[in-house]
Amino acid sequence: MTTIDPTHLRLLTMVPAVLLGVAAVVATVWLAAHVVRYLLADAEIRPAIRVGWRIRYSWRRTAVRVGLVQTEHVRPPSWSSRPQTVVVRRELVPAVRVRARRWGVEVDASTVGRLGLVEFQHAAGHLADAWRVPQVRVAQVRPGLVRLRALLVDPLTQPTAWDGQTTTADHLETWSAGVDADSQPVTIRSSGVSGVVVAGLAGFGKTSLLNARFCQLAPSPAVQFVLIDGKGGPDYDDLFVRAWLAAKDDPEQVRDHLVRVHELMTGRQRCIRAVLGVKNVWHVGPSASWPLVVVVIDEAHTFFNESKGTDVESKKRDAVARQTARLVEELVRKGRNVGIQVILATQKATGDAIPTRIRDNCQVAVSFAQRTSEAATAVLGSDITGFPDEHPRRLQDPAYIGVASMVAEGRPGFTLVRTPYVSDATADRIAADTAGLVRDPLRLLADAAGATPPSDEDREGGGSFRQEHPAALPASSPPTSGEELRR
Numbered sequence: 484m485t486t487i488d489p490t491h492l493r494l495l496t497m498v499p500a501v502l503l504g505v506a507a508v509v510a511t512v513w514l515a516a517h518v519v520r521y522l523l524a525d526a527e528i529r530p531a532i533r534v535g536w537r538i539r540y541s542w543r544r545t546a547v548r549v550g551l552v553q554t555e556h557v558r559p560p561s562w563s564s565r566p567q568t569v570v571v572r573r574e575l576v577p578a579v580r581v582r583a584r585r586w587g588v589e590v591d592a593s594t595v596g597r598l599g600l601v602e603f604q605h606a607a608g609h610l611a612d613a614w615r616v617p618q619v620r621v622a623q624v625r626p627g628l629v630r631l632r633a634l635l636v637d638p639l640t641q642p643t644a645w646d647g648q649t650t651t652a653d654h655l656e657t658w659s660a661g662v663d664a665d666s667q668p669v670t671i672r673s674s675g676v677s678g679v680v681v682a683g684l685a686g687f688g689k690t691s692l693l694n695a696r697f698c699q700l701a702p703s704p705a706v707q708f709v710l711i712d713g714k715g716g717p718d719y720d721d722l723f724v725r726a727w728l729a730a731k732d733d734p735e736q737v738r739d740h741l742v743r744v745h746e747l748m749t750g751r752q753r754c755i756r757a758v759l760g761v762k763n764v765w766h767v768g769p770s771a772s773w774p775l776v777v778v779v780i781d782e783a784h785t786f787f788n789e790s791k792g793t794d795v796e797s798k799k800r801d802a803v804a805r806q807t808a809r810l811v812e813e814l815v816r817k818g819r820n821v822g823i824q825v826i827l828a829t830q831k832a833t834g835d836a837i838p839t840r841i842r843d844n845c846q847v848a849v850s851f852a853q854r855t856s857e858a859a860t861a862v863l864g865s866d867i868t869g870f871p872d873e874h875p876r877r878l879q880d881p882a883y884i885g886v887a888s889m890v891a892e893g894r895p896g897f898t899l900v901r902t903p904y905v906s907d908a909t910a911d912r913i914a915a916d917t918a919g920l921v922r923d924p925l926r927l928l929a930d931a932a933g934a935t936p937p938s939d940e941d942r943e944g945g946g947s948f949r950q951e952h953p954a955a956l957p958a959s960s961p962p963t964s965g966e967e968l969r970r
């Protein structure tokens with residue numbers, strides 16, 4: 484029989500005490516690191532750090548309580564001493580990574596089995612109660628990863644200002660709309676887009692968003708504007724200097740401008756292959772000689788109001804509204820490949836305000852705050868009901884002025900975007916500085932096709948671009964000419 488040396492015995496009895504000591508040192512260092520990090524942090528972020536601790540250390544218990552747990556029945560692992568016939572019950576809780584942010588706590592959770600975006604969305608209210616925060620927002624970052632935002636302060640409520648970016652070719656292809664809740668830039672597709680609807684309650688930032696787009700595009704010679712302000716107020720007065728065509732709330736003038744844009748569209752349709760060598764301008768990109776024509780119609784509903792009266796004046800107004808609606812519909816349906824883009828802003832995007840045949844053909848939709856689900860669905864489509872966090876009804880608080888819900892480029896579902904505020908002074912200065920870039924796209928087209936455009940007298944006298952310049956514009960006649968629409 485072997486005997487243990489008393490010295491070894493003494494050492495062996497010390498092992499638990501040593502392990503305990505090491506564990507105590509590690510715990511103390513770890514705690515000290517946390518305390519030091521906390522003390523070094525800004526006073527602003529400390530509440531978020533405290534909530535982060537609470538979330539991290541109670542996560543397993545909270546997840547089980549709010550139903551974010553998946554139970555499965557499995558055989559014991561092969562190395563277990565239990566017989567393989569036994570069935571073991573296992574509870575799977577999504578793994579989380581917790582980070583304190585200035586606005587609250589960001590919790591990245593891995594999806595598990597049937598626990599995905601929808602289950603987290605359903606649990607969001609309970610998580611907010613458990614974590615004692617005003618709101619928890621849920622979004623899918625990528626397959627397998629859901630991001631929860633426990634908001635102490637909603638980052639989207641922090642206004643941002645236009646940073647004075649100057650134009651790049653990129654702005655023609657994509658529209659920098661603003662930043663998301665993580666301050667990441669959000670873009671909207673512009674290339675190949677012929678129709679955009681911007682809707683929202685009065686005073687929530689529609690015109691400011693259009694101003695921002697104007698400021699992005701105005702310095703580019705590859706863009707010409709048609710600016711129409713249905714409000715008839717001074718909002719656009721100083722921007723008109725950078726516009727090829729401009730009008731306020733005079734329905735007949737607006738109709739006539741749209742007839743000219745329509746004429747441009749049909750002229751371009753006939754010439755595009757001969758001039759650009761392609762069937763779609765977006766394959767080569769807009770240029771100074773073939774500019775993107777952006778038609779902004781603010782308070783667009785003003786021009787689609789059909790009058791029901793039977794007196795002569797009402798009938799005349801009704802006829803103009805119908806012509807305007809038909810012109811806009813054609814521009815949205817057919818303007819895409821020739822570089823014509825119509826942006827309609829309206830307080831109401833329901834069918835009684837904007838004809839559905841126009842609204843539903845717009846490829847891009849942006850909604851600021853809305854009072855009703857119907858109004859939100861009218862702009863963004865019925866899919867928005869599946870995104871309660873991004874629903875425009877949640878944006879009715881004045882803190883969300885300038886925040887819009889939209890389908891952004893390269894992102895699944897809907898995204899809430901803080902749009903930059905552009906002061907009138909900035910937009911006016913950019914318009915004045917770039918006023919020299921205004922050109923008549925009809926003339927540019929005629930020049931490119933080797934002919935001159937019709938004069939105003941020609942137009943008044945019933946002559947059309949095609950009839951006057953048969954050589955420039957091949958014979959294939961468009962389905963609806965500007966002249967027909969004017970009638």
Ligand SMILES: Nc1ncnc2c1ncn2[C@@H]1O[C@H](COP(=O)(O)OP(=O)(O)OP(=O)(O)O)[C@@H](O)[C@H]1O
Binds near residue numbers: 886
């Ligand atoms: N992105 C923004 N950030 C901060 N404040 C904004 C923003 N956009 C607009 N505002 C504020 O809201 C006010 C109203 O904005 P804007 O004129 O763009 O609203 P609107 O939706 O066009 O309203 P209406 O339907 O009455 O024309 C602005 O004067 C400005 O003070």
Ligand SMILES: [Mg+2]
Binds near residue numbers: 689781
């Ligand atoms: Mg406005």
